[in-house]
Amino acid sequence: MARSGPGYPVDMDLSLLDDFLASRGEPAYRGAQVWEWTARGAAGYEAMTNLPARLRETLAAEVPFSTFVVETQRESRDGTVKTLFRTHDGHPVEAVLMRYRDGRRSLCLSSQSGCPLTCTFCATGAMAFGRNLTPWEILDQALHFRRVEAVDHAVFMGMGEPMLNLDNVLAAARRLPDLGITHRRTTISTVGWLPGLTRFVDEVEEPIRLALSLHAPTDELRSRIMPVNERYPLEDVLAECRRHYELRGRKVFVEYVMLAGVNDSRDDARRLARLLDRKVFKVNLIPYNPTGMYDRSSRGAIAAFKSVLDAARVPATVRLTRGRDIEAACGQLATAPRGRLDRLPQPVAVTQGVDRG
Ligand code: SAH
Numbered sequence: 001m002a003r004s005g006p007g008y009p010v011d012m013d014l015s016l017l018d019d020f021l022a023s024r025g026e027p028a029y030r031g032a033q034v035w036e037w038t039a040r041g042a043a044g045y046e047a048m049t050n051l052p053a054r055l056r057e058t059l060a061a062e063v064p065f066s067t068f069v070v071e072t073q074r075e076s077r078d079g080t081v082k083t084l085f086r087t088h089d090g091h092p093v094e095a096v097l098m099r100y101r102d103g104r105r106s107l108c109l110s111s112q113s114g115c116p117l118t119c120t121f122c123a124t125g126a127m128a129f130g131r132n133l134t135p136w137e138i139l140d141q142a143l144h145f146r147r148v149e150a151v152d153h154a155v156f157m158g159m160g161e162p163m164l165n166l167d168n169v170l171a172a173a174r175r176l177p178d179l180g181i182t183h184r185r186t187t188i189s190t191v192g193w194l195p196g197l198t199r200f201v202d203e204v205e206e207p208i209r210l211a212l213s214l215h216a217p218t219d220e221l222r223s224r225i226m227p228v229n230e231r232y233p234l235e236d237v238l239a240e241c242r243r244h245y246e247l248r249g250r251k252v253f254v255e256y257v258m259l260a261g262v263n264d265s266r267d268d269a270r271r272l273a274r275l276l277d278r279k280v281f282k283v284n285l286i287p288y289n290p291t292g293m294y295d296r297s298s299r300g301a302i303a304a305f306k307s308v309l310d311a312a313r314v315p316a317t318v319r320l321t322r323g324r325d326i327e328a329a330c331g332q333l334a335t336a337p338r339g340r341l342d343r344l345p346q347p348v349a350v351t352q353g354v355d356r357g
Contacts, residue, residue, distance in 0.1 A: 013067070013136040020063060026055065034059070039178035041146045067140050068093070080323030083144060084335065087113065087137060091130035092335040095141035095158055097148065098322045106153035107181070109141050110333065111169050112160025117191055119213075119226045121257060123291040123327075123334035124159045132164070135171035142172075146179050153185040157211075159333050162188045163196025173208055183208045189255065191228050192237035201244045211253040211284075212241055216263050217271035225262065238275065245280040257286040257331070258297035258305065269308035276314050283309055283316040289329040 018031040030051065037048040045051070045059040068085035071092070075081050079099035084092060091113035098106045113130030115122070141158075145151055154176055156162040162169045173186050189211040190197055200210065214234075216222035222229040241252040254276060258264045276283065285306060288296040297305070302318055309316040323329050 013134070017063060024055075024058070030055070035178070038065075038143060039146070039175070041143075041148075041150075041179075043147055066144070067134075067137050068144070070144070074326040074328070076323040076326045076328060078322055078325075080326065080328050081145070081148070082323060082326050082328035082333075083141075085141065085144070087130075087133075093133065093137065093141065093159065094333040094335070095144070096323060096328045096333070097145040097151070100320075104153055105145075105149060105151040106155060107142050107145055107151055108155050108158045108333075109138060109172075110158030110160050111138060111156055111162040111165045115160045116164065117161055117193075117226075117228050119191065119215075119228070121215075121225060121259060121288065121291065121294055122331040124331070126292075127334045132168060133160070135168045135175075138168060138172035139175055142176060142179055142181070150180055152180055152182075153187075154181045155187045155189060155211075157187070157189045157330065161191055161193055161196075163190045163193035163200065166196045166199055170204065174206070187211050187253065189213060189253075191226060192232050192234075192240075193228065194232040194236060194240060197237065197240050201240060201247060205248075207248075207250060209250065209253065210241070210244055211255055212237065213255045213257075214272075215255070215257050215259075217268050217275055221263060221268075225259070234275075242277065242280055251282050252280060254281050254283045255286055256283055257288050258302050259288050260295040260297045260301065262294060264297040264301045264305055266304060266308055269305040270312075273309055273312035273314050278312070278314045281314065283314060284319050285316060286319045286330055287321050289321065289324055289332050291331055291334070 014031060014035060017034060021030045033050060034048060042048060044065050045056045048056060067088060071084045071086045073081060073083045081097040082094060084094050086092060093110050093113050095110055096108040098108065100106070110133065112132050114127045115124045116129040118125045142151070142154060156169060169188060173188070176186055177183065183206040187209040188200070191213050216225060219229060219234050222234055244250065244252055256272070272283070285302055287302065288294060290296060306316050306318060321329050
């Protein structure tokens with residue numbers, strides 16, 4: 001992340017920070033001290049009181065504490081906070097802090113600026129893809145909110161497809177426990193990008209949770225709303241999820257966004273129930289947050305869908321929507337849209353069952 005010369009100036013990337021400290025003849029434990037303060041929410045180097053004052057000044061002058069500029073921040077009526085960051089090379093990145101009544105504080109983190117996949121219901125999929133985020137840029141989103149308050153959950157459900165940037169996502173996820181977010185409270189969500197998913201299953205021994213954005217019970221429908229399905233069809237992706245369960249003994253969360261008249265009929269629910277072994281999968285029904293081209297399913301349709309899954313004894317819950325008034329809800333993270341109509345795979349007409357409640 002160095003912008004010029006042999007590492008100067010550097011952002012507060014840990015390995016670069018270690019190099020910087022070493023080049024100044026500082027003892028090896030300084031980097032760990034800086035990280036410890038940072039992970040606990042220190043506002044800047046000046047707060048790191050077990051560092052010599054001169055070193056704190058040098059760091060403040062020469063090593064930017066964050067890789068990001070905060071461009072805007074909005075707070076929802078329900079306490080949700082959405083922040084738009086800008087990377088040093090100008091890419092937009094959004095992250096969200098969700099506050100729940102039971103005290104949970106959950107972060108929704110981005111793995112990429114924009115997303116190269118083009119799921120038809122997702123606002124991020126309609127904006128231009130920027131690039132993969134570095135581990136430090138991913139961590140920096142979490143640190144930003146950690147400076148505001150204690151946090152205990154994280155979901156990689158912001159911008160981007162984590163399995164397309166798996167090494168960096170894992171590098172960041174592996175440091176989250178230092179911020180107070182354990183692996184069991186960290187979830188990586190994927191469209192089912194098989195190469196990354198396979199690596200995740202084979203390589204990730206930590207109990208980081210896996211979520212699959214399924215959204216349709218047949219290849220025909222799934223390909224229509226998620227073009228990635230053409231490349232990695234349903235059965236292959238589900239087989240990989242079953243392997244995850246066999247190998248790791250951990251369930252896979254299935255995300256299913258409820259689109260009125262598209263994927264929310266009782267027949268769809270029956271097909272879904274047939275597809276999902278109840279010991280492996282837990283379904284999370286997501287009320288659609290309108291981003292342009294679909295309508296959200298009515299509450300009645302969602303309840304009916306859930307009751308079919310209940311009857312088949314497939315575990316299912318309905319996701320609580322947070323932050324919709326500030327476009328911070330699922331699928332609403334997007335800046336600089338590149339024009340949805342230019343990139344639709346095929347027309348999908350949907351107009352019924354609107355319930356904006
Ligand atoms: N690319 C990964 C990570 C993004 S997660 C993935 O797709 O899993 C974002 C989650 O929100 C996904 O389940 C996605 O399908 C869902 N989502 C996208 N747009 C949405 C919208 N407008 N309303 C509700 N959920 C949406």
